[in-house]
Amino acid sequence: MRALSRGYLYAGMFAVLGCVVLGALISRARDKAPLATDVSWLMFLRQHQSPPASTASQFLADVGGGIIGGVIVPLIIVALFGVFRRPWAAGFFAVVTLVSDESVVLLKLFFDRPRPGVDSLGAIVGSFPSGHAANAATLFVLLGLLIRRRWLYAAGAIYLPLMMLSRTYLEVHWLSDTIGGALIGLGIPLVFFGLVGPYLERERRADSPDVKRLSTREKRGFSG
Numbered sequence: 001m002r003a004l005s006r007g008y009l010y011a012g013m014f015a016v017l018g019c020v021v022l023g024a025l026i027s028r029a030r031d032k033a034p035l036a037t038d039v040s041w042l043m044f045l046r047q048h049q050s051p052p053a054s055t056a057s058q059f060l061a062d063v064g065g066g067i068i069g070g071v072i073v074p075l076i077i078v079a080l081f082g083v084f085r086r087p088w089a090a091g092f093f094a095v096v097t098l099v100s101d102e103s104v105v106l107l108k109l110f111f112d113r114p115r116p117g118v119d120s121l122g123a124i125v126g127s128f129p130s131g132h133a134a135n136a137a138t139l140f141v142l143l144g145l146l147i148r149r150r151w152l153y154a155a156g157a158i159y160l161p162l163m164m165l166s167r168t169y170l171e172v173h174w175l176s177d178t179i180g181g182a183l184i185g186l187g188i189p190l191v192f193f194g195l196v197g198p199y200l201e202r203e204r205r206a207d208s209p210d211v212k213r214l215s216t217r218e219k220r221g222f223s224g
Contacts, residue, residue, distance in 0.1 A: 009194025015187030019180045023111045023128050026176060032113050038174040042116055045169050057166035064132045064163050070101065073139070081146075088203045089146045092196065100138040100188045104131045107184065117171035130173045130181030136163040137185025145193050146200065 026032065034042075063069055074097045081090035108126035115127040140156025164178035173181075193200070 005194045005197045007194070008190045008197060012187040012190025012192075012194060015183045016191065017187075019107070019129055019183035019187065022176060022180050022183070023107060023113075026113060026128060027111055032111075034116065034174050035176055038116075038176050041168060041175040042171065045171075053169060057169045060163055060166040061132065061170060061172075064136055064166075069132070069135050077143070086146075086203055088196075088200050092192065092200060093142050093146065096142060096189050096192045097138060099192070100134055100185060101131070103184060103188060104129055104134045104181065107180075113174075113177070115172055116174055127173055128177045128180050129184055130164070130167050130177045132167050133160065133164050133173075133178040133181030134185035136160045137182045138189055141186055141189040145189060145197075146204065148204065 026035065029035070063073075074094065078090045078094050081087075081093060107129055108131070111128045112126065113128040137156075137160055140152060140159060144152045144156060160182060164175075164182060167173040167178050168175050
């Protein structure tokens with residue numbers, strides 16, 4: 001378990017470092033100019049605009065951030081962990097979500113990268129890293145670590161790229177912004193899980209149906 005925890009910790013640190021290094025490389029460009037891949041990707045998306053894609057991208061923007069994605073969804077998940085008697089998981093989810101959000105804000109202020117366009121959302125600066133991409137990554141990494149269901153990993157593997165695509169499609173982020181957001185969103189939960197993962201695993205296993213059935217049988221055996 002200790003070796004596994006260290007693996008999570010090191011993987012998370014590597015992802016966070018990757019985000020910071022990417023931001024530093026972007027900042028070295030004159031006037032924080034976009035990378036060549038950023039421009040190429042933006043031009044590609046501009047050639048493939050459509051009303052359905054615009055509607056879907058705006059929907060993801062609405063549910064993946066702001067009040068819904070940043071407040072309502074996390075509060076519901078924390079409450080559900082509480083209902084299912086997993087206080088460690090509830091606290092862990094709340095703390096890590098908050099740390100991830102604040103880390104993104106600090107990085108935005110530090111790198112202060114201009115956005116590619118501001119027509120739809122009115123944002124001016126703070127392009128790197130993408131908060132929506134970070135939120136998407138943090139959400140599904142946390143759920144995957146705390147619940148351990150394969151379908152959650154599969155859902156996250158679909159949802160995160162779609163969120164990254166939508167942010168660049170709406171021209172509120174460069175491609176590299178979404179990569180940075182994904183890295184910080186993946187890294188922070190892994191770092192924290194590497195530190196306290198054993199406690200969370202004990203709680204999860206104690207709450208599993210198999211353990212509950214075994215406990216019930218033992219109690220019946222003693223009472224008989």
